[in-house]
Amino acid sequence: MGGAARSGQQDMARVVSRAMSAREHVIVQAGTGTGKSLGYLVPLLVDCARRGNRGLVSTATLALQRQILVKDAPAVIDAVAEHTGVRLRVAVLKGWSNYxxxxxxxxxxxxxxxxxxxxxxxxxxxxxxxxxxxxxxxxxxxxxxxxxxxxxxxxxxxxxxxxxxxxxxxxxxxxxxxxxxxxxxxxCFAQRARETANDADVVVTNHSLFGINATGDTDLFPGINAVVIDEAHELAGRVRDQARVELSQSLITRVARTLRTHAKISVSALEKGAIALGSALEPLDEGLLVERPEALRDALIDVNDALGQAGRELKNSSVDAASKTLARAAIDELAEAIAAWSADSERMITWVTRPDVGGEHLNLAPLDVAPALGSRGFGDRPAILTSATLKLGGSFTSIAHDCGLSISGQPWNGIDVGTPFVPQSQGILYTAAHIPPPGHSGPSPQVLDELVDLVRAAGGGTLALFSSWKAAQAGAQALRKDTEFPILMQGEDTVSALVTRFREDTDSCLVGTLSLWQGVDVVGHSCRLVVIDRIPFPHPADPVAQARSRDAERRGLNGFRTVSLTHASLLMAQGAGRLLRSVSDRGVVAVLDSRLSTKSYGAFIRASMPPLWPTEDPDVVRSALQRLRDSSGDA
Structure with missing residues (x-):
């Protein structure tokens, strides 16, 4: 296929092939540079060609879907056809509204x-x-x-x-x-895409659609024999996000307006229910709703009754098909949200947000998506979960639990096939242990001073990752004030445009928050320093983290370690992974949070990150950055 042999990729292909033959689950951590796409596509497509099976690949993003369809899969299809005589068909499937x-x-x-x-x-x-x-x-x-x-x-x-x-x-x-x-x-484009996917040997989809299939009643991927989950560290979160629903006065009012406009039916009861819901939500504080107030329960009973009446009237409406379909869609949207409210409250996360003054929203999401993923998403089909960051604290247990492998009924095992890089020789992990632990009011003056000094020593070429928008703004302001380097700030242009400029200008600095911790792929001297301002634990008021921690405690587990620590460790691994993107890359990951060294949980986080050479000495790291700057990345 025109590439170079990679032992980790070969190991991965063998492991995936064995898992599909034995109909078992396997978790494969494949570090950056392994070539994991080919590591799973080759055995998957060979299996489909030789046994007449159908395969499914789910990715975290639409962009990765496209990369597999346009770039990776065609090369594998040609190679498999040459060796088996079977030319496979690969198709992509997205949500209906993408067409x-x-x-x-x-x-x-x-x-x-x-x-x-x-x-x-x-x-x-x-x-x-x-x-x-x-x-x-x-x-x-x-x-x-x-x-x-x-x-x-x-x-x-x-x-x-x-x-x-x-x-x-x-x-x-x-x-x-x-x-x-x-x-x-x-x-119809959407219908044609669905039919093409149903006829294909391998379907490429995304985690959100995979989640809809796992949590819904319709089989979107019939006849699938094996499932591959790429970027599996995002699976549970993406599935939970797509399953989240909202209830608000504005939503019900919009549904009522749609029914009046398109179905020509009376909606006064539904409008009264909307007002009652708004009144019940208005006095509630933002955040996790541990107890459900009686006024809220009564309001939603009224809304449900009114919605049922509207549905019965819609059946007898004489409006045209398009109008009736839009009205039915509005009813179904609201009915789905009410069904989530009516589910077992112990298995749902319920919280209140206030995006606008007087505009309270009731949010509901499943507490645990593992049962749906394990039983319906994977079932007895072999499942291959892969990513560069799956082994948290040295173990695959967390990802296996969150993604449902532990309850699927099929055996599973995990393997780390390594990386062609040599992190200990290519990079330094610097922990600023002399800086006081972070507080709650944004980055301290010591953190900003350290950031500026490190960037000056590196001569730019810095990806600065912050755990909050407020901190990122403070970091960008400090760099613009005290350095002469071009400072690219997230939000001032599209992410893709900013990354392109960062890649092209080797002395520029890219500053941003959580969306930049993953997916930024800049090879070479342009990214020689990655700065992380603090360990990105979930915010104490994050309702999803709160609810999951409470559930862990009920099950006799440590809520902090089960939820917050694994979340932070995953992001730290992803953020540090931005540094080394090729075998020739050199640089420093600087963590400006002393807790990485001083707290007992720091060892768990460090074990989740790439094994860079560690130091806490400011002089050592500044000297290394200066040498790297002066060598233009050649040494």
Whole structure:
């Protein structure tokens, strides 16, 4: 295939092949540079070709889906065909709303007023409406032209893209789809993608859709014999996020408006229920809801009764099919949220948020997604979970539990196939043990001074990772004030554009928060220093972490170690992993949180991170950075 032999990749392929033959689960930690995509694609596709099986690959992001489909899989398909005589078909499958709806783009759907979300004075709303109508109109016209030439209707194939608000007016959710009654059913992009995937030998999807399949009643991936989860460290979180639902006065009001507009039915009871819910939520504090107030329970009983009445009236409505489908979709959205509320409260996380003044939201998410993943997601099919960061504190137990392998009924084992890099020789882990432990008011002056000094010693080339937006802003401000290097701040441009500039300017610094801790792949001298301001434990008020910790305590476990420590260790491993992206990379990971050295849990975190050469000596690390700066990355 034109590549170089990698022992870790070969080990991974053998382990994956054995797991599929024995119908067992396996967790494979494959460090950066291993080539894990080929490490699982080769044995998976060989198995499919030789035995006539179907395989599924789930990734963390749509971008990785595309990389596998466009870059990795074609090369493997050719190689497998040469050795087996079977040319496999690989298809990608995304959520319904990722595809253009020909009926909607042609005006076949009655649309809600798209300006409901605009805020401000009447004059500001009017100006915004004019701008929106003009700009979105141009984009809709461009989408209509694109619809004539695209073979996929896939949003990712549209260049340049369009804003989310515009795309929502050109796509539909699965609930809103007219199905067989749609005049464009034979040309439907989403339906065609589903049919292509059903006929393919290997389907490439994403964790959110995999989660919908695992937690829902419909089998989106029939006949699958083996499952591969890439970037498996994100699986449980992504599945929990996609299963989260919201209830609010504004949601119910919107559903009522949709029913009145499209179904022409009375919604006064539903509107009263919305007001009652708003009144019940208004006095509640933000955060985890441990006890469910009686007023909240009564309000949702009223909403559920009103929704049932609306559903019965909708059946007798004489409106057209498109209007009835939109009305039914609105009812189903609200019914799903009420069903989550009605589930066992001990197995649901319930919390209140207040994104706007007077706009309280009731949020619900499953406490534990492991049962759904273990039983329905994997079941008795062999499952291969892989990532560069799965072994937390030296053990695979945490990931096996969170992803459901421990309860799937099938045996599992874990293996670390290593990395072609030599972290001890290529990089330094510096812990600023002399700095006082972090407080709650943002980075201390000592942390900012240390950041500036390290960046100066390195001559730029720094990825500065902060655990909060406030801290990132303080770090960027300090660097702009006290250094002459170009400072690229997250939020000032798209992440991809910022990473490109960071890669091209070897003396620039990229500053950001949690979304930059993963996925930034910059090879070479441009990223010679990675600074982490503090250990990223979940915020004490994080309702999901709180609920999971309480549940761990109920099961006799240590809530802090089970939830907060594993969460922080995973992010620390991911953040430190930004440094070495090739065998020739050299650099320093600097952690400005002394707790990594002084607290007992620091050993667990360090065991989860790449094994860089450790030091706490400020002079040693500054000298190393200066040598690295002066050598331009050659030594």
């Amino acid at each position: 253009l709806c020909l009926n909607r783009i042609s005006g076949g759907y009655p649309d809600e007023d798209a300006l409901f979300s605009l805020e401000g004075s009447d004059t500001e709303k009017s100006d915004a409406a004019d701008r929106y109508a003009t700009d979105s109109g141009r984009e809709i016209i461009r989408l209509r032209e694109w619809a004539k030439t695209t073979d996929t209707g896939d949003r990712d194939d549209l260049t340049p893209g369009v804003p989310d608000l515009v795309w929502r007016r050109a796509s539909v959710s699965k609930r809103e789809c007219l199905g067989k009654t749609c005049p464009f059913i034979n040309e």
